[in-house]
Amino acid sequence: MAVAATFEIEYLQYLGPDGKPVGALPEHADPARMVELFRQMLFVRTFDSKAIALQRTGKLGTYASCLGHEATHVGIGAAMRPEDVFAPSYREYGAQFMRGVHPREVLMYWGGDERGNDFEIPRHDFPWCVPIATQCLHAAGAALAFKLRGEPRVAVTCCGDGGSSKTDTYAAINSAGAYDLPFVQCIINNGWAISVPRKAQTGARTLAQKGLAGGLYCLQVDGNDLFAVLEGMRRAMERARSGQGGSVVEFLTYRLHDHTTADDARRYRDEAEVKAAWEREPIARLRTWLTDNGHWDEERERAWAEECGRRVDAEIDAYLGTQVQPVEAMFDYLYADPPPDLLAQRAAAIAREQRA
């Protein structure tokens, strides 16, 4: 039998669900850094639960929780440099906070205010992207721009297990391979795309193998194990930065919350599955390892939890304190050079406001 091609996709896991190493930890694992990132994960979880509470009390619109994704999101953000570009979907707050996005910006966006997308930092990252996986192609385009201009920057993008079915994801992967781009496609497989389970999305055994269709480097990692996330991202980023081309990294995690606050997962999802997933969740896991190794304790956790609460509350206050944009805001950012008819509509809208 003649063979045209063979492929092997590696799976990375360092810390088991019980927080015990399953083998040697990656070379680069540095306890101080792990503590810092663990604190970040706790911060994200605090933010998330407060955002959900805000929505429940009518002070926020529909909100997409990131509960359970903290290791994946924070690990992705941690792997990037400021000058790289991030093209998120709509839940990767952990990664965005690492890049400088303010929690109040997240709240403004879900609070129905475009100014949430006007990140103070980083100015060049892509905004949240609602049309699933379209951002993946924008990231590929950004990577192409970096390559053409000879800039040592990497474009990183995320989509979900559902998003891996989207044709845009394939297009991004394929063009990254065709042009050999500094591009990292993260596929965050949290088991569900609203009500559709992972297995209904595709016949592919792994989502990592989507990358084979474009000839990219493919890797599957335990997305609830921060060590694995960091190592997977390190490999992908190094490949990209050193001109070895693009990667697809699949992160196995779980959506512990409803899809968004507008969803009720009990309609389609077994509670037992959710319960089992809590046994694998990333924060307890890392806490166990840190504690077992003397890098963390209850006291520090209590103090940091309080600090997180204070910081998030301050961000919430900032959000709640923003004034609604004036009516002309919907005209002012459409064109650099607005046409006269639009200016006339703008004037009429302002006049109408003043009359009202």
Next chain:
Amino acid sequence: MAVAATFEIEYLQYLGPDGKPVGALPEHADPARMVELFRQMLFVRTFDSKAIALQRTGKLGTYASCLGHEATHVGIGAAMRPEDVFAPSYREYGAQFMRGVHPREVLMYWGGDERGNDFEIPRHDFPWCVPIATQCLHAAGAALAFKLRGEPRVAVTCCGDGGSSKTDTYAAINSAGAYDLPFVQCIINNGWAISVPRKAQTGARTLAQKGLAGGLYCLQVDGNDLFAVLEGMRRAMERARSGQGGSVVEFLTYRLHDHTTADDARRYRDEAEVKAAWEREPIARLRTWLTDNGHWDEERERAWAEECGRRVDAEIDAYLGTQVQPVEAMFDYLYADPPPDLLAQRAAAIAREQRA
């Protein structure tokens, strides 16, 4: 190192470019059938050269030649049953003739007349499809219909190496895997997509591996070796018919002609490459094998060539003899139940014709 998944893609070749077997022939190889299909390949080539000549003399519009693809096209058609459905792109005349499409219908289509798509046989096949690879998804939809209705039919579709980059191809592959459909995606890799060479389309080592993104069975075959084409299609069709799901088969062949008669490949393609490709072309190869084994000779070839000429000429005459459709034809097939405004436009157009 933990491994998430491994894949191996087989390559099939039975007859070398010199017409000598490279090993054992497939079990099912039947000389009488090979002769019949060889005659079909010769017929297709006769048709093709006469169609090009027609275009050159202004009696046909732009025409897409199938020169060099005869083994792939005829082999695909030979593998199908009448009740299966074929969704071609725009060059697979060999497959279509096997299914009953009349050469005059091909000519009418490229001659600017929609009636070319009104195949007398087979009534249910998809028409030619100009927007690249969109037909692949229609075939997947047809396969889904077959599965839902419990019909033992297979949907077969073709796209080119260029078409394998198209997001629709990925969508077809992915949905075939997700629903486990009786679906065969043929990727006819003829080296070029107009001026863009295969290697510029994707970083993937093979095009067959596009199927891994959907979890399909993947196979690469020598598309200039009729034995390999038949064996590859047999496997894919049997899998589909027996409920084992979809396949992607990549056929390695070569576009010996310009992309279409509107193209001039000398602008972008090395003549040496074309010359080398002629050494691998499918007809001489099969002729050598048939002749070496006493199934074919010059006398039979001469007689059949004459017969092909006669038959194609008759089809050309039929094509040239068709009247242009009346002006109302552009209104009559738009809706089953045309709205009054459209009927008014129709009447006006007829009146205008009568005045002119």
Next chain:
Amino acid sequence: MNVAANAKTAGAAAPAAAAGTDAPITLIEAITQALAWEMRHDDSVVVLGEDVGVNGGVFRATAGLQQRFGPGRVLDTPLDETTIAGLTVGMAAMGMKPVAEAQFDGFMYPMVDHIVCHAARFRYRTRGRLHCPMVLRVPWGGGIRAPEHHSEANEAIFTNVPGLRVVMPSSPARAYGLLLAAIREPDPVIYFEPKRIYRQYKERVPDDGEALPLDVCYVLRDGTDITLVTWGAQVKETLEAADRLAEEGIGAEVIDVATLRPLDFATIAESVARTGRCVIVHEAPKTAGFGAEIAARLAEECMYDLLAPVERVAGYDTHIPLFRLEMKYLPSTARIVEAAKRALAAG
């Protein structure tokens, strides 16, 4: 994925009509009722889309249908709108009657290619050999405080496309009757659902399988002073405007276009011939919105009837903003009344 091997069996095994209660229902319930009726009576009808299965659709339009008709009649799709559109075209060409759902208006753009290039052309291209009896259901329009891309009035993308029918009901009864008609129609239909009024009010909609004609405008209120023409969710504000005008003794005729393509212009023309004044109201941006076509027909065919310039009250020529500002974008009752008064004052 677990789709039934034989849809016929699955259909036949489904329980009989749960209907017949005759209680008033909302627009979205009328859609569910129409889908269920037609699925019961035509085995070739299949529903597909994202989350339409066990979840019953994010708006609950397909609630209970998979439970009732089985996974071979109600299919969740992979998350890709190109896929949904392309599969739908292929299924329809093979004689099924797929009813596909775009989860939201803002996600239908990847479907444009298959709809315009294929659904709208199969009959034309093959001289009637194949055709494409499909429906695409699209929750449409703004005003529900949803995230970005969940609030778009993008019907103008399709109104210039030959071979399509474009429908938009604005009441429970019309939703039911027009959806039945759309599914039975042998050519492709884009069926926009004004999501803002999905649950606005209830009315009794007999589950009798009676379709409504797909090519007429509905006169919702008679009037002799001015004609207000609208469709979709703006029917609400337009009727309110008519109420306000009535308070001032002005009789406004209100027309719900309902089917945009093909347009029943005769009904509009007949009204304007009587009133001499016309305000067109729509949610989409004004410029080159479908209101332009109606105004153009008036300019061509009713010029001598017009006593005043035609008015269009529409979305501004900018994107509908996120929800903090969206109600300032949508045409308000006050804007319609203003325009009507301008028209009444003119000429």
Next chain:
Amino acid sequence: MNVAANAKTAGAAAPAAAAGTDAPITLIEAITQALAWEMRHDDSVVVLGEDVGVNGGVFRATAGLQQRFGPGRVLDTPLDETTIAGLTVGMAAMGMKPVAEAQFDGFMYPMVDHIVCHAARFRYRTRGRLHCPMVLRVPWGGGIRAPEHHSEANEAIFTNVPGLRVVMPSSPARAYGLLLAAIREPDPVIYFEPKRIYRQYKERVPDDGEALPLDVCYVLRDGTDITLVTWGAQVKETLEAADRLAEEGIGAEVIDVATLRPLDFATIAESVARTGRCVIVHEAPKTAGFGAEIAARLAEECMYDLLAPVERVAGYDTHIPLFRLEMKYLPSTARIVEAAKRALAAG
């Protein structure tokens, strides 16, 4: 694929202008000339599309550009229009000025999603933080005896979309000046190229880098009896109609809209105020084509000036047929003359 590591170097290494001959050129040569000018003067301009590289585009619009500016400035793409659109948006957001090509009008539908959802919204969505300075060039329209999907007049898909500019030149000089303007424009521009008149005639187009304004209609011929408004390839038939009318002593003013969005309605209104009669001519299907917007504006803003009903001479409301019949689909000079005479006879 072999793209240069550094586009700046590739650009700088390119030979200086090959222009300056001042010989008359065709519309498509003017496009090449504009691309070359802007690539010479702005390193961030990059051309991408199918077959735009060594092949110079199937229409030769990019002929010689890759040879001149290198593969880092002129990129062949994989065969996927979604890819082209999405990459273009991403590159533009990162500060490049990509000029993408859709090989034919009929292949641009998969680009609609990225254009409508992203290109047209980056500025709006991010309050100006990011924007999308891209151009999409689209060989447009029928009449070249091409295969299916190579002959479509689909501009109406974009004319209702806020945030876009939609341009269509109809002469070599306007092609040059408007393409330069489009590339320099900080917001996305859809640049339709009427392929039927790519090589219709030549005129001198100084290669001086002078852009034309992106928001004006051009009065191609003065006249006081009737206003003929058109764009794209139909400018040819419309001017011919004006000639025929002139033979009968009728002075037809001919306006080339040139930029459809934003529309310079003032120029049209001013003309109609003088002539009182207007015929709108376009190749796209009549119903809900962009002509409707112009007629609607006339009905709203010029009613008192109109002496006759507005006329639209357009493609029929069916698909443009394959080439044996296509010339019977396209509006002919005779049909324009007829409509003009109807308008002149009325009122």
